Amino acid sequence: MAEVLVLGAGMVGVSTGLALQARGHDVTIIERGVPGRETSYGNAGLIQTEAVEPYAMPLSPGALFQIALGRGYDVKWTPQGLLSQLGAVATYAWNSRPAAHRRASVTWGKLIRQSTDRHGPLIAAAGADNIIRRNGYIEIHRTPAKMEAARKTAERFATEFGVQARLMSGADLRAMEPAIRIEVEGATHWSDSWNCADPGGLVASYAALFQKRGGRVVNGDAGDLHRHGAGWRADEVEAEHAVIALGPWSPMLTQRFGLKVPMVFKRGYHKHYHMELPPHHPIADFGNSVVLSPMRRGLRIATAAELTPHPRLSPPQLKHGEKAARELFDIGAAVEAEPWTGRRPCMPDMLPVVGRVPDQPNLWAHFGHGHQGFTLGPVTAEILADELSGGEGWAELQPGRLKRG
16 A cells, blocks of 8 residues: 555546545545636536547638637637647647547547446445436537538447437427427437536535545645655655646646646636526537536536636637527526636647656656546546556556657
């Protein structure tokens, strides 16, 4: 048994603590705030077994032209936000080419398909079934062309990855979701996936389970990590091993220990709205770059990505998403005055960083899950915990690949 210090109490950090704990290690998590209140809180609440391909940058001339002019809502940017990470964005674009994206998808698909299997036992043990729905989510398609593209995607995902999906007509959709008040061409029901009515609450439940099993969550400064003898120390906590699981804040720490991480920071926004008759499933309206999820606090409107270092109080993507949501549903007033915002830690090769930090004995990396840390935390936690306990880890995810890049 080893003593392990985990830095960060988001979904990835708390899942790491639980996985190490299950292997008999003595684990302490350091978190500056409350577990699950940072990046893990601000997502659409989906545990996505169907998301077998990582998000690629649109590379068609038309899409790039729209992005460059700032006309679309899938990706927004500011000059400062783009220039500050231009090299990482360029590498992300290079890895979005079809051949490179297919290579990344082979590993990504193996990870994502495990997600509900890994979450399931933790949800049960944490007593969190009351906030989990196992009925998938719905992706709507407004035009015949979008519906035909969706049909091809569903067939390919079923053949290559075993993903279950049901293609629905507009009438089928209205029968399943009577709150939708306009006609659309059709929809895909991604029935494999689960969804959560309180993402931050699920992380908090996992953290409570970790503590119930003997783990410690200490409020402190993870940035204080430093060598202490043969081990590591942060604030007043000492341990033989340390795991960096700080999401978008991880590169600032790894750079001190010789590992430069070229991360792409995609900012997202969400806001909750009152709704008398919410949908039974989360509704993805990717044509408008938005996901509408029924949550405890109301209908959560979650946006796509923005490349900017500073959040906006009135982001155009959220305005556009609210307009699209009001077209679909009868929605009331906003629940909160200002939107939530947070950054997604995306790696340019689209794969998370999981394993030993080169040239730093007993220092481990576990971050870079992009849009899917909430989904993948328990999956990659098992990989990290297995390697720390003497296993081989996954070569494709090793931090050493950044040294070679």
